[in-house]
Amino acid sequence: MVMEPMEQRVWARYDRRERWMRLAVMLLVAAIMVWAVRDVDIYWPWVWDAPVQIHGLLERMWPPDLRRANDIFAALVETVHIATLATALTIFAALPVSYIAAQNTTPNKACLWLGRFILVASRSVNTIIWALLFVAIFGPGVLAGILAIMFRSIGFVGKLMGEAIEEIDRKPVEAMEATGAGRAKVILYAVVPQVMPAFFAIIILRWDINIRESTVLGLVGAGGIGVILQGAIDTFAWPTVATILCAIILLVLIGEAITSLLRRKVL
Amino acid sequence: MSSTPHHWRRQPFITNPWLRWTLIIGVLTYLGWALATLPFNWQRIGEGLPRAVRIFGGGLPPDFDRYQLLLDGFKESFQIALLATLLGVLLSIPFAVMAARNIVPRPVYLIGRAIIIVARSFHPVIVAILFVKAVGFGPLAGILTLTLYSIGFVGKLLAEEIEEIDWGQVEAMRAVGAGYLSTLIFAVFPQILPRQIGLSMYQLDSNLRASAVVGIVGAGGIGSTLMNAFGRYDYDFAFAILLVIIVVILVSEGISGWVRKRVW
Numbered sequence: 001m002v003m004e005p006m007e008q009r010v011w012a013r014y015d016r017r018e019r020w021m022r023l024a025v026m027l028l029v030a031a032i033m034v035w036a037v038r039d040v041d042i043y044w045p046w047v048w049d050a051p052v053q054i055h056g057l058l059e060r061m062w063p064p065d066l067r068r069a070n071d072i073f074a075a076l077v078e079t080v081h082i083a084t085l086a087t088a089l090t091i092f093a094a095l096p097v098s099y100i101a102a103q104n105t106t107p108n109k110a111c112l113w114l115g116r117f118i119l120v121a122s123r124s125v126n127t128i129i130w131a132l133l134f135v136a137i138f139g140p141g142v143l144a145g146i147l148a149i150m151f152r153s154i155g156f157v158g159k160l161m162g163e164a165i166e167e168i169d170r171k172p173v174e175a176m177e178a179t180g181a182g183r184a185k186v187i188l189y190a191v192v193p194q195v196m197p198a199f200f201a202i203i204i205l206r207w208d209i210n211i212r213e214s215t216v217l218g219l220v221g222a223g224g225i226g227v228i229l230q231g232a233i234d235t236f237a238w239p240t241v242a243t244i245l246c247a248i249i250l251l252v253l254i255g256e257a258i259t260s261l262l263r264r265k266v267l
Numbered sequence: 268m269s270s271t272p273h274h275w276r277r278q279p280f281i282t283n284p285w286l287r288w289t290l291i292i293g294v295l296t297y298l299g300w301a302l303a304t305l306p307f308n309w310q311r312i313g314e315g316l317p318r319a320v321r322i323f324g325g326g327l328p329p330d331f332d333r334y335q336l337l338l339d340g341f342k343e344s345f346q347i348a349l350l351a352t353l354l355g356v357l358l359s360i361p362f363a364v365m366a367a368r369n370i371v372p373r374p375v376y377l378i379g380r381a382i383i384i385v386a387r388s389f390h391p392v393i394v395a396i397l398f399v400k401a402v403g404f405g406p407l408a409g410i411l412t413l414t415l416y417s418i419g420f421v422g423k424l425l426a427e428e429i430e431e432i433d434w435g436q437v438e439a440m441r442a443v444g445a446g447y448l449s450t451l452i453f454a455v456f457p458q459i460l461p462r463q464i465g466l467s468m469y470q471l472d473s474n475l476r477a478s479a480v481v482g483i484v485g486a487g488g489i490g491s492t493l494m495n496a497f498g499r500y501d502y503d504f505a506f507a508i509l510l511v512i513i514v515v516i517l518v519s520e521g522i523s524g525w526v527r528k529r530v531w
Contacts, residue, residue, distance in 0.1 A: 084297070
């Protein structure tokens with residue numbers, strides 16, 4: 001092969017085909033964006049006005065009003081209760097689902113698909129939408145909130161647990177089966193001990209997420225801090241809103257601190 | 268050991284009995300306390316089952332007659348998600364730079380971190396309510412909300428990515444006397460851009476999901492349609508919307524998974 005002289009060689013990161021492909025993708029993305037901006041139902045004067053309005057809102061919030069601190073604290077405790085109870089219930093609901101949704105432990109194909117369907121349906125419907133449904137059924141209150149969080153968590157916990165179960169070592173299971181142990185015993189002695197660490201990690205992770213999620217349940221009437229937040233917003237009590245928002249940040253930070261502590265201690 | 272016991276006992280998960288029993292008693296006490304303090308309206312809950320039957324009876328079969336409304340709602344959700352992802356991903360770059368310990372002075376780092384923590388602490392629905400109050404009902408509030416949400420998520424991961432870059436290239440740039448901006452553009456960004464593309468895809472997917480819920484508080488998209496259907500006890504249409512949401516999310520998950528596999 002004859003090499004061209006050094007000075008004539010062109011260094012290029014992409015060859016011609018790659019360049020055209022990149023250009024085409026970029027043009028496509030740009031075209032979609034232009035379509036979205038032109039087509040979306042935005043009233044542009046409001047856009048230019050937005051910074052002023054947001055600034056105004058922040059000004060109305062300052063200084064935070066601490067008079068309802070007791071109510072807010074009680075609501076925060078309720079929020080934590082909802083998140084914790086829902087996480088605890090999720091454990092019982094998600095374990096059987098993850099068991100039938102894992103390829104190596106599921107009794108048959110029908111169960112496998114049933115398990116997968118439950119997991120997907122649970123994860124695709126947002127907590128707030130679950131909450132809407134349960135508020136319609138059980139009326140406003142914490143039960144609707146707990147069930148909403150639980151139904152949302154089943155998909156998350158079940159999916160990760162199913163993956164953990166699929167990765168277990170087959171040998172203890174085979175050993176148990178060889179001694180003639182029944183299905184319940186195999187699960188209890190051969191499967192459960194192997195997935196325990198993963199199980200705790202997943203539950204702790206989900207508890208942290210659930211605290212965030214449970215702060216909004218009240219907006220559709222399902223209990224927790226969201227109820228007084230909605231009340232304060234509806235009555236234009238902006239300084240109280242500011243206090244509630246600060247309280248939520250604090251709660252989320254504390255939750256994160258606790259989970260990282262637990263993760264280091266337990267695992 | 269003089270005699271081996273005949274019965275093998277399973278090893279408890281927590282070996283220390285003190286710790287184990289403290290934990291068990293603690294958890295039980297907590298559960299009792301939580302159940303005792305939470306206000307359950309048992310009478311109202313008791314009416315739930317017949318109500319559930321009525322709701323599901325009204326919701327099944329789902330009603331797709333008003334598919335035009337459904338399509339419009341989804342189109343708007345899609346536009347909200349697209350625009351918010353674009354804005355959020357672009358804006359996340361400066362915030363990520365601010366929140367990376369290794370390339371900015373400490374005060375800037377603290378400000379950047381604080382912004383990202385605040386953006387991440389609030390559920391998008393709460394942010395959406397505030398934006399609806401500030402800029403009015405409609406997709407604009409949704410776009411602003413999801414932009415903030417994207418800044419929080421992408422900014423955080425990108426900042427961690429910047430903190431882990433190969434420092435040699437930065438040193439090389441500095442050694443030839445490059446300024447701060449050129450160092451950033453030529454030594455830092457090329458290292459984080461591949462990751463940024465993957466994150467953008469993920470964020471688009473996650474914004475599409477979130478755009479379905481910000482509408483519940485009036486920030487545009489399919490959520491608004493869903494909320495209206497629920498509000499009018501129009502359960503068969505609401506169920507149709509829910510079904511389509513599940514399908515759309517599955518499809519978008521599939522697509523974004525495929526694209527990310529191709530990009531990485």
